[in-house]
Amino acid sequence: MAHLFLCLLLLASVTPLYADVISRPVVSYTGENSADGIRVLAAFEQDDEADDGSPISGLSALAWDNDNRLLYAVSDRGWLHHLQLRFDSRSQLAEIERLASYQLRDLKGKPLEGKWRDAESAFVLHGDNGIRDDTLIVIGFERSPRIVRYRSDGFQRDRYSLPKQLSKKKKFHKPNDMFEAVAMHEKLGVVLIPQKPLKGREINALYSIKGAG
Structure with a gap:
C-alpha cells in the first residue's frame, strides 16, 4: 500500500475526540532543518484508506x-x-485522527466525478x-x-467569478498547471497562483x- 508523508509544524494544543488514527510517526524526519532554516517538528506516514473505506490518499x-x-x-x-x-504531555504532535470524510458535491448534491473532482488548493x-x-x-x-466555496459537509455553496484569462483551460499549459494555491488577503480579497505561468508569459x-470575500 502506498503512503503519503505528511509534515506539520506544531502550532497549538487540541483536545481529541474518538476517531480513526490514520497516521504513524516517521521519526527519521524529526529534527531535520531545511535550507531556509525551517525545522521539522513532526512527520507522519498517512494511510491510503480509513477504517470505513474512505480514501484518504492524494x-x-x-x-x-x-x-x-x-x-x-x-x-x-x-x-x-x-x-x-x-x-502528548510534552506538547509534541502525537497522532492525526480522522473525525469525518465527505465527498465534494455540486449544487445538485451529486458527488464530483472525473475532471471535476481534482481539488488542489484550499483555505x-x-x-x-x-x-x-x-x-x-x-x-x-x-x-x-x-x-468554489463549500460547506464543511462537502456541499457546494457557490463559486467565484474568475477573470477571463483564468477561466479558460487553453490558457494553461497542462490540465494540472492550474490553481496550485489560493488564499484570502485582507486587502486584495481572494488571491491565487497557477502552478506555471499562463501561456504567453x-x-x-x-x-x-x-x-471576492
Missing part, C-alpha cells in the same frame, strides 16, 4: 479552522476530510471569528479551472479576484 491541501479546532484536508480524488491533531473562511460551525472551505481546482503571477 491529499493536496490543508486548511486550519481555529474556531472548531479542526484541520481540513482536501484530495485530488474529490474528498474533504476533518482531521484532529492530538498532542478556510470564517474559521477565526469566534463562531463555531459557520466555516466555509474555499477550494481551487485543476483540470476544470474554478474557485515567462514569469508566473499572483492573481486577485476583486471583490
Whole structure:
C-alpha cells in the first residue's frame, strides 16, 4: 500500500475526540532543518484508506479552522476530510485522527466525478471569528479551472467569478498547471497562483479576484 508523508509544524494544543488514527510517526524526519532554516517538528506516514473505506490518499491541501479546532484536508480524488491533531504531555504532535470524510458535491448534491473532482488548493473562511460551525472551505481546482466555496459537509455553496484569462483551460499549459494555491488577503480579497505561468508569459503571477470575500 502506498503512503503519503505528511509534515506539520506544531502550532497549538487540541483536545481529541474518538476517531480513526490514520497516521504513524516517521521519526527519521524529526529534527531535520531545511535550507531556509525551517525545522521539522513532526512527520507522519498517512494511510491510503480509513477504517470505513474512505480514501484518504492524494491529499493536496490543508486548511486550519481555529474556531472548531479542526484541520481540513482536501484530495485530488474529490474528498474533504476533518482531521484532529492530538498532542502528548510534552506538547509534541502525537497522532492525526480522522473525525469525518465527505465527498465534494455540486449544487445538485451529486458527488464530483472525473475532471471535476481534482481539488488542489484550499483555505478556510470564517474559521477565526469566534463562531463555531459557520466555516466555509474555499477550494481551487485543476483540470476544470474554478474557485468554489463549500460547506464543511462537502456541499457546494457557490463559486467565484474568475477573470477571463483564468477561466479558460487553453490558457494553461497542462490540465494540472492550474490553481496550485489560493488564499484570502485582507486587502486584495481572494488571491491565487497557477502552478506555471499562463501561456504567453515567462514569469508566473499572483492573481486577485476583486471583490471576492
